[in-house]
Amino acid sequence: MNATELFFDTIRKGFNDRIEVQIANNPQVVNAKDARGFTPLIFATYFGNETAAEILLKHNAEIDAKDASGNTALLGVCFKGNLVLAEILIDKGANVNATNNTGVTPLIYAVMYNHEAVIKLLLKHKADKTAKDSSGKTAMDYAREKALDSLIKLL
Numbered sequence: 001m002n003a004t005e006l007f008f009d010t011i012r013k014g015f016n017d018r019i020e021v022q023i024a025n026n027p028q029v030v031n032a033k034d035a036r037g038f039t040p041l042i043f044a045t046y047f048g049n050e051t052a053a054e055i056l057l058k059h060n061a062e063i064d065a066k067d068a069s070g071n072t073a074l075l076g077v078c079f080k081g082n083l084v085l086a087e088i089l090i091d092k093g094a095n096v097n098a099t100n101n102t103g104v105t106p107l108i109y110a111v112m113y114n115h116e117a118v119i120k121l122l123l124k125h126k127a128d129k130t131a132k133d134s135s136g137k138t139a140m141d142y143a144r145e146k147a148l149d150s151l152i153k154l155l
Contacts, residue, residue: 003022003025003026003029004029004032004034005034006022007019007022007026007029007032007040008034008038008040008043010022011040011043011044011047011049011052012043012047014047014049014052016049016051016052016055019052019055019056020055023055023059027059030056030059030060030061031061031062031065033067036067036068037066037067037068037069038067039061039062039065039067039073040052040056040061041053041056041057041061041062041063041065041073042065042067042071042072042073042076044056044073045073045076045077045082045085045089046076046080048080048082048085050084050085050088053073053085053088053089054088057088057092063089063092063093063094063095064094064095064098066098066100069100069101070099070100070101070102071100072094072095072098072100073085073089073094074086074089074090074094074095074096074098074106075098075100075104075105075106075109077089077118078106078107078109078110078115078118078122079109079110079112079113080113081110081113081115081117081118082118083115083117083118083121086106086118086121086122087121090121090122090125096122096125096126096127097127097128097131099131099133102133102134102135103131103132103133103134103135104133105127105128105131105133105139106118106122106127107119107122107123107127107128107129107131107139108131108133108137108138108139108142110122110139111139111140111142111143111148111151111155112142112146114146114148114151116150116151116154119139119151119154119155120154123154123155129155139155140152140155143155
């Protein structure tokens with residue numbers, strides 16, 4: 001197993017106490033990519049590992065790096081509805097209007113999966129309600145399709 005694979009394995013297993021040591025020994029692992037194009041930050045947020053995400057950000061992990069599908073860490077946490085990680089990422093300067101390869105924004109993902117607390121956070125930080133994905137739909141269009149009245153009122 002090479003240093004990058006070992007680093008990703010450390011994050012996956014939640015061995016947060018080993019992250020700093022591995023970064024000290026091999027600083028470039030902070031922004032390395034795995035076979036799917038995940039960076040360690042995207043990977044940590046995918047697993048909901050807040051501590052690992054904070055350590056990586058402290059070591060200048062590229063906050064808006066994209067995986068092979070064009071998803072950033074923030075897009076992923078909005079898809080999953082992880083409010084704590086969304087707050088961490090936004091507080092560190094993540095782009096609330098980033099888009100993936102299909103034009104989906106964090107707000108659209110949060111609406112698609114009915115994550116109201118994340119939607120409120122994104123709107124507070126000026127998420128673009130008018131942004132359209134590649135199918136021409138806005139967050140409001142998804143809220144209406146699913147008849148999510150509470151989200152329609154928010155938007």
